[in-house]
Amino acid sequence: MFQRIKNYLTISTALLLISVAGCKKGTFDINDVNPNTPSKVDPQFLLSSALTASAYSSFNASGFTEFANLYMGYWAFSGDYGGYGTTATYNINNGSYTSNWDYVYSTILVNYQYIINNSRKDPKQAYFFGAAQIMEAFHYQRLVDMYNNIPYTDALNGGVVNYPKYTDAATVYAGIIKQVDSGIAAIKGAPADAVSIPESYDVMFGGDMDQWTKFGNTVKLRILLNLTSKDEATVKSELSGLTTSDFLEAGEDAAVNPGYSNSNTAQQNPLYGAVGFSPSGAQTGNHQFYRANAFAVAFYKAHADPRLNRFYDTTADGTVQGRVFGSQNGAEHNTVISAIGKGVLQSASQNAYILPAFESLFMQCEAVQRGYITGTSADALYKSAVEESFRLLKTGATDAASKTAADTYLAQSDASVNWTSASNKLTLTLTQEWAALNMYDPVTSWNNWKRLGIPANLPVSIYPGTTAPHIPIRLFYPQSEYTANTANVNAQGSVDVINGKIFWMP
Known part of the structure; x- marks a missing residue:
């Protein structure tokens, strides 16, 4: 029952967010004109809406x-609730986590494709075209990483191709x-008279196209690092000539904020609204349902990591305590x-x-160690x-204090923390990336585990009846595909979420 209620709320909130149009910073209003109904929409309005929807799908629990978050050892289920055996035993099905497909295809990708189609032939719209291309790639990567083969070449052509065939994941x-x-x-090639993306409507970079370029390179780096075990020649070729200065640097977060506020539930930051607190300050159901995972808690404690008290709250006795995933x-x-x-x-x-x-x-650090890019040293x-992870969590009272806390942490003579002490720098890098990605990007953490097996000791659920040797590799295609695109999804054959592989896996 709890899961069904949560799914209903997710869908309801998603429908509200679809109606966000000109959600420039400071004017985030769910009552603005719906961008999906007019025959012609100004790209600046649609871009702000699409970016807000991207944040909702990427940063909403x-x-x-x-x-x-559950599978990667960050979260566990509350001991005060039941009814989560399907997830805890990994017996998920084509009704599980379908928003990752349905919402992304029907809302997010449709909007970016609209921008692309309506700016492709107009050089003055080059900035909008470029941003939409990058964001579309961002979402298609996540779809491949969750499902493997997906509609791509035939996708987003409703009215022309209503039953899109699936494209091989490597081709995607x-x-x-x-x-x-x-x-x-x-x-980069935009003409001098190109229409600028207004600062107030670019809810991610405020119209800074240099940041968009760096973000594009960083998205490309993330795509390519997944290919390290499959096609290293392509990785090296595609990154040739790039240096660390071409990617997002310290303080350069790709962060969306259309004017989030506590005015009402629909205007709250998506993670805060989903697993935090209501506008009145009451705990949401999901805040009570999701608790600290004992695996992550043990890691932070073992390495004297002050981020522990930022990722998780203390209990009544003043300590941070986790729960083993699947515990009864x-x-x-x-x-x-x-x-x-x-x-x-x-x-x-x-x-x-x-x-x-x-x-x-962290990705640049890995790429430098592998010899893919040059510039700033790996250490x-x-x-x-x-330091950036500590800053984002506000581990110290100020940014400077957070940096000091990070440097103190790094100075420990601990091979799982200290660069000099670590015998395997790549394992150190990916382990600390896992530690930092907690709740910020668990999907990338999942991908890193799938391609490199880090963390090597990631536990399996102890829920009674669990037989899987490891966490799932992928998701099932959603029921909507079996209903509306039957022949093409059936052509993909049976799906094995435990032993099946994403194409780039070793």
């Missing part, structure tokens, strides 16, 4: 990323790499297991991070990545 990856390149080229211990009530912390849930008006700077820096990138 309920129906989107909650499974990854090749296509979205070209899309990112196309978007960056459009931005009846004594593990919410009074003794920690809730999601104030570092993640700072306020209803906080940013929604599409791709935080720390994630970019400096690693240090900066951890």
Whole structure:
């Protein structure tokens, strides 16, 4: 019952957000004109709406990323609720987490494709074309990483192609790499009289096209790092000539904020509204339902990591306590297991991070170690990545204090923290990236585990009846596809979420 209620609320909230049109910063209003109904919409209005929807899908727990937070050792279920055996035993089905497909295809990708179609032939609209190309690639990558083969070449052509065939996942990856390149080229090659994206309508970068270019390169880097075990020649070729200065750097978060506020539920930051608090300050159902996972808690404690008290709240006795995923211990009530912390849930008006700077820096650190890019040294990138994670969580009272806390943490003679002490720098980098991605981007954390097996000791659910040897690899195609695109989804054959692979996996 609890899961059904949560799914209903997710759908209801999604429908509200579809109606967000000109949601420029400071004017976020669900009563603005719906961009999906007019025959012609100004790109600036549609871009702000699409970016807000992207943030909703990327940084909203309920129906989107909650499974990854659970599987990657960040969250556990509350001991005060039941009815979650399907997820806890990994017996998910084609009704599980369908928002990742249905909402992304029907709302987000449709809007970006509209911008692309209506700006493609007009050089003056180059900035809008470029931004939409990059964002479309961003979402197609997430779809491949969750489902493998997906509609791509035939997708988004309703009225012309109503039953889109599935495109091989490797072909999709090749296509979205070209899309990112196309978007960056459009931005860099925009004519002098190109229409600027108004600062108030670019709810991610405020009209800063240099940041859009860096973001595009960072999205491309994330795509390519997934190919390290499958096609390293392409990775090296596509990154040739790029340096660390071409990617998002310290302080350069890809963060959406259309004017989030505590005025009402629909205007709250998506994560805060989903697993935080209502406008009145009451705990949401999901805030009570999702608790700290013992695996992550143990890691932060073992390495004297002050982020522990920012990711998770303390319990009544002043300590942070986690729960093993799948535990059925009846004594593990919410009074003794920690809730999601104030570092993640700072306020209803906080940013929604599409791709935080720390994630970019960790990826650059990996790429430098592998010899794919040049520029800043790997150890400096690693240090900066951890500092950025501490900054985002406000681990110190100020940014300077957060940096000091990070440097103190890094100075420990601990091979799982200290660069010099670590014998395997790549394992160190990916382990600390996992530690930082907690609730910020659990899908990328999931992908890193799928391609590199880090963390190596990621636990399997202990829920009674669990037989899987490891966490799921992918999701099932949603029921909507079996209903409306039957022949093409059936052509993909049976889906094995435990042993099946995403094409780029070793």
